[in-house]
Amino acid sequence: MLTSELDYSLPEALIAQRPADPRDSSRLMVLDAARRTIDHRVFRDLPTFLRPGDALVLNETKVLPARLEARKPTGGVVELLFLRDLGPERDNAWEVLARPSKRLKPGLELVADGTEVRLVEDLGAGYWSVSASDVVGLLQRSGRMPLPPYIEATPEAEARYQTVYAREAGSAAAPTAGFHFTESVLERSRAAGAGIPRVTLHVGTGTFLPVRTQRLDEHEMHGERYRVPEGAAATIEGAGRVLAAGTTVARTLETWATTGERAGESRLFVYPGYRWRVVDALLTNFHLPRSTLLAMVMSFGGTELVREAYRVAVEERYRFYSFGDAMLILNGGRNL
Numbered sequence: 001m002l003t004s005e006l007d008y009s010l011p012e013a014l015i016a017q018r019p020a021d022p023r024d025s026s027r028l029m030v031l032d033a034a035r036r037t038i039d040h041r042v043f044r045d046l047p048t049f050l051r052p053g054d055a056l057v058l059n060e061t062k063v064l065p066a067r068l069e070a071r072k073p074t075g076g077v078v079e080l081l082f083l084r085d086l087g088p089e090r091d092n093a094w095e096v097l098a099r100p101s102k103r104l105k106p107g108l109e110l111v112a113d114g115t116e117v118r119l120v121e122d123l124g125a126g127y128w129s130v131s132a133s134d135v136v137g138l139l140q141r142s143g144r145m146p147l148p149p150y151i152e153a154t155p156e157a158e159a160r161y162q163t164v165y166a167r168e169a170g171s172a173a174a175p176t177a178g179f180h181f182t183e184s185v186l187e188r189s190r191a192a193g194a195g196i197p198r199v200t201l202h203v204g205t206g207t208f209l210p211v212r213t214q215r216l217d218e219h220e221m222h223g224e225r226y227r228v229p230e231g232a233a234a235t236i237e238g239a240g241r242v243l244a245a246g247t248t249v250a251r252t253l254e255t256w257a258t259t260g261e262r263a264g265e266s267r268l269f270v271y272p273g274y275r276w277r278v279v280d281a282l283l284t285n286f287h288l289p290r291s292t293l294l295a296m297v298m299s300f301g302g303t304e305l306v307r308e309a310y311r312v313a314v315e316e317r318y319r320f321y322s323f324g325d326a327m328l329i330l331n332g333g334r335n336l
Contacts, residue, residue: 001216001272005303006290008310015150016323019160024182027318027325031309033301033332038309040316043180043326046283052193055239057232059175059248060198062166064136065143070110070117078110080117081146082139083172083204084225086129093120093129097205101126113142136169146172146205148322160323170202170225176285176322177246195239197232201225201252201266210290221269221292226252228262236278243281247293250300253278271295272303276333283328286313286320301329302336 020026024044031038050056066082081097098104098119110117117132132138145158163178165186189196206222213219228236236242236253244250255266257277269292282300287293298306309327318325 001295001303003211003214003216003219003290006211006216006294006298008289008307008314010289010314010320014314014317014320014324016319016321016325017152018157019179019323020319020325022182023164023180024185026180028180029309029313029318029325029327031301031305031327031329031332033305033329033336035331036302036305038312044182044185046180046185046328047188047192047194049281049328049330050189050192050194050243051240053240054192054194054243055236055241056189056194056196056243056245057236057249057253058163058165058178058181058196058198058245059201059252060163060165060167061171061175061200061202061248062169063145063162063171063174063203064139064169066139066146066172067144068112068139068142070112072108072110078104080110080112080130081172081205082135082143083127084202084223085135085170087225090129091131093131094135095123096128096130097126098128099126101128104128113138148173150321151323157323165198167198168200168202170200172205173203173207174322175201175203175246175248177283177326179323180326181245194243195235197229197235199229199232199249199252200227201248203248207248207293210288211292211295216271216295219269219292221267223265223267224248224251226255226263226266228252228256230262233262241280242278243283244279245283247282247284247296250279250282250296269295270299272299274299276300279333280335281328281330282332283326285322285326286310286318286324288321297327297329300332302332
């Protein structure tokens with residue numbers, strides 16, 4: 001598949017700058033992949049699509065205030081975007097995106113809020129591994145929320161850039177399909193008889209970067225750490241249908257099914273031609289052109305139907321991207 005097949009035209013006015021208020025009042029486009037139909041609902045209707053024995057799977061990752069200003073010994077300012085903990089095998093160093101990074105060198109010690117942040121290794125293209133004590137604490141004290149560049153950085157936007165069920169701190173970007181959920185929607189989903197297991201995939205900014213290769217299969221996927229707890233795994237394996245609340249959940253479940261590992265690092269790239277193993281229904285937002293997320297959605301719902309859905313969404317003036325409206329794809333993936 002050519003990457004150009006992920007292109008579409010979007011008026012800038014349709015890029016949402018804040019979530020719907022209340023969150024569950026956002027619009028919900030419903031695609032039936034088998035019947036090739038498109039319907040228009042409101043997100044608070046989601047529980048009506050659930051039935052006893054279903055599993056509605058959430059990603060409970062929590063976005064860190066991962067954007068941090070640090071100073072060089074000369075006084076110059078470097079902005080660091082903390083992306084992920086590289087784990088004990090890398091002495092718990094963190095991968096960051098540093099700007100500007102042209103004159104940075106390994107061993108340089110930056111200072112942020114009185115804490116030393118040492119540059120360990122140049123990973124290329126502005127990415128570095130860095131070492132610091134209590135990174136999470138430092139970010140919680142002094143960091144700012146890593147809003148996408150297409151969202152105006154206001155205090156309101158930063159405050160809303162988190163799901164209501166976020167628990168496990170570690171993401172540099174939000175699992176945006178979760179923004180639509182309210183406690184009321186979750187309660188009504190349970191009342192419909194659905195189990196609500198939770199998994200964790202810590203989202204990196206690579207999720208949102210455009211694919212720059214000419215062909216999709218030439219793209220190298222970024223890594224993201226994931227975990228499927230034992231109890232969640234049992235609920236999912238015993239479910240009649242599995243509804244993934246977001247592409248991050250879908251990637252987690254399909255990585256688990258592909259590797260047999262309930263925890264690790266996912267580098268799974270899902271695009272048309274992929275054979276789905278776990279997910280029966282997918283809840284998602286409207287994604288950027290040439291993104292790996294749009295490729296996944298096309299894989300699940302069918303390229304032509306999803307392309308038509310995006311055309312209709314523009315025509316009907318749906319709101320796009322992180323704070324935008326939602327899409328529910330039924331009977332896709334392994335059911336096609």
